[in-house]
Amino acid sequence: MSNIDGKLGKSIPVHRLEPRVRNFQEKILISVGDRQLELADVAAYIFQQIDDESSIEWISERVSLEYGIPSDMALSDVTELLVELSAARLIDLS
Secondary structure (H helix, E strand, C coil): CCHHHHHHCCCCEEECCCCEEEEECCEEEEEECCEEEEECHHHHHHHHCCCCCCCHHHHHHHHHHHHCCCHHHHHHHHHHHHHHHHHCCCEEEC
């Protein structure tokens, strides 16, 4: 686990605004405020796990179980995605 994963693992991602998730022409679209984002299946699964209570570690464990990948890989991937979503101001990490 990288140092960044260890520091952020206990963080709880929270939505900035109520997101809308929809399937459109076999694409998963997330709308938050005036922003729209197309996500891959796994990224959409991760985004949908954000419930304003679950930590990054907990979400990564769900991803690990759902997709059968090692926990450390799931934590790294989940952290990377959530940091990107936070940089895009779609979520906050508390």
